[in-house]
Amino acid sequence: MQTDYLSVRLFRLKDPMQPFDKSNREYMREVSFGTISPQEVESYKSCLNIVEPLFPLSWWNDKQTYFEMKYSHTTEYKEYFDATDTCIRYLKHKTFDPINAALQCKSTQAQSKDLDKGQIEFTDANVFLNYNERHALELSDPFVYGEYTIKKDFGCQHHLRGAQPYCDICQKSFGCDICHNDEVLDHELNWKDVKKVVCCNCNKLQDINHKCKYCWFKMSNSFCHVCKEIITLDPETEPCYHCQKCNKCHRNAIEKLCITCPECNECYAPKNANDHICSNQEVNCIVCQGQITHNTDFVTLICSEKHKIHESCLQQLYNNNQGHSCPVCRKSLLDSLTTQKQQMTVVEFIVNQKPDLSSHKVNIFKCKDCNILQADLNYFCCRHCWLQNVDEIADVVLTSKQFKCLLQGQKIEDNVQYQKEINQFGEDLQTYKEVFSPIHSKASRFLNIELKHGVWIMIWLCAIAYALQYISKR
Template structure:
C-alpha cells in the first residue's frame, strides 16, 4: 500500500530521542566530531571527562550535520530527512539547529534572546532591559534589572538564560530557579541572595518583631543607645535605638536592616 506524504513525515513521531527531547535525529558535534542525541547529552558527557582541558560545551549555532534516527543517514541540517522523508522534528528552528517532536511545549524562537523558548509566543514578551523573555503577567509589572537572566542562579549556580528549569523574577528584579526559590523559602530565608531585599510581604513578621521588642526591655546601660543602620529593603540610612532583637528602619518600617556603626552612648 502506498504511503501518503503525511504518513511518511509522521513516521516515528515521538518514538526517538533522549531524556531531554523527543526527536528523530541526532547531531554531530562540530567541536569534537562525535554524535550525540542533543547538545545537553553532549555537555553532560563532556563535563564528566577526567581531563579538565577536554571538557567543553557545544555551541548550538555551530551544528552543521545531523543523523536521521530512522534511516541513519547523515546530512546537512534540515527539517525533513533527505533519504527517508521523515520529519526529524515536528518543531524545527534553523537558527538554533533545534528539533523537537513534542510540540505541546509551545516552542517559539525569540530573535531578541537568540534562542528558542517554550510556553507559547502569545504568553511571553521580551524585556529588552532584563535581556530575556518573561510571562506577559510581568509586563509593566516587574522591576527591571539589566541582563538579570544572563547570570547564574545564586543558589545552584546554573546559568539561567538557557536553563531548562523554570525561573522566577523576585520583587527586587533578580532571578533564580523556581525550585531553588521554593527551597530557600522552605528554609525560612526571605531575602534575595544577591541584594538582600525581602522577597515576600514581611509586614506580619515586622509586626510580630514590634511586639517582641515591646515585651523585651533592654538593660539600663543599653536602653537609650542608638546605632546607625542601613535598610536592605529601601536602601535608606537611619539612626535607630539599639535592641538585641533588631533595629527598625524609620523610613519603610522594615527590620531587614544591618548596623553600620556601633551603638552611640546617650
C-alpha cells in the same frame, strides 16, 4: 534513544452533576506536556488516575492551540490559579477560618464519602468544597480537565527529538547539546554550529534538516534555518517561533502574545514576565551565588521576583528538608492547597492536644511570614497565618497568679518580660475558644483545683485559730 513523556487527553464532563468516572468524560483533544525524568515517571505513575483542572470551558476555541487558549487569559487565570499554578477554585475558604476548621475537626462532616475520591485531588472535606458544592460550581462554570498517560518517543531526558546532533570534534552523536555538554568537559556544542544530525528512525548521518532524506521521517515539528535547532515540541503546548527583533528562537511562546523588553530589546511571554532577565543585568542564584542566564534552568520564588534560584539548588534544598521557605527572607513557599492543608493539620493538632499547664511556662516566638512576635503555651503556631514557619525566641515562667490571669483572659498588670505578647495570647485564648478548647477545659479544672486548695487552706487556718484560742482559754 527513547524517553518518557506525558500525554494529556483534554475532556469535559458530559453531566456536570455526575462524578469524574471515565464514562462521564467527553474527550476533546490530546496534547503532549514534554519529557519527564525516570524519577518523575515513578511519581506520575502513582497518580495517573487523578485528573487535573486546566482552564474554564468558556476559553475553549477549536481554532486555537492549547497554549493560546490558556495564556490568552493571563488576568482571568489568576482568579483560578495561584502563583505556583495550583488551582484554587475548590478551596472551602479563600481566607482561612480557624474557628470553622476547629468545628469541622470535631464534626463527622470530614468523614463523609465523596464520589470523586481517587479521581480528583480536591476531596478533603476539611479543606475543599464538598461533592455537591463542587459539582454545582461545575454546572455554572464548567472546566476543561486533563487525563494523563505516560508514553515513549524518540528523545533524551531534556527534550523529545527526532534527530541527534553530531559533534565534528567528538565524531559521534548525542541526545542533545545539553547531553553533550554534560558528558564532554573540554569543549561545548552549540546548536548553531551543528551541521549534521543522525536520524532517530533510521540512524543515518545527514545534513541538518527537519525531515530525514533517507526515510522521510519527520525529525522536527518546527525547524529554524537560523538557529538550526531540532526539537519535536508539541505546537499545542510548547510553540516555538524565531523573533526577527532579537534574532532568537523562543520556546513556549507565540509571537502575538510576546512583549519586548525596553531595556534589552528582547522578547518574552507575559506569563514569563517574572522570569525575564535583561542581558545587560547580572542576576545571581540566591543559594550558590552563581550567575543565572537565559540558558540556565531556574525558578523565581513566589516570595519575591528578585529571588531567583537554580532548579538544581532548589532540589538540593528539598533533599535537605529546607525547600519549604525562602533562604533569603525565610517566608513560606507553599502553594495555596498545601497551605490550607497544613493550616488544617495545625488546627486539628491544637484541638486534640494535651496541654501541660503545670509548668506555668509561656513560649515566645516570631512568625517568619507575618514577622509578628507572639506567645503560646505548648505549640508554636502563628495565629495570623496559622502556620508553623516560626523562630523560637524565649521562654517566660509566670507566677501562679499571673498564669491564672492568662488562662482567664485577664490582663497581667505586673511588669513581666514580653507582657504585651502574653496578654495578647490570653485574649486569643478567649477569641479562639473552639480551637483552644483543650486548654479551656483543662484550665477550668486547673483553676477549680487551685480554688479548692485555697478553700481547704482557709478551713485549716480557721481550725488552727479556734484551736489556739481554745488552748489559750484553758
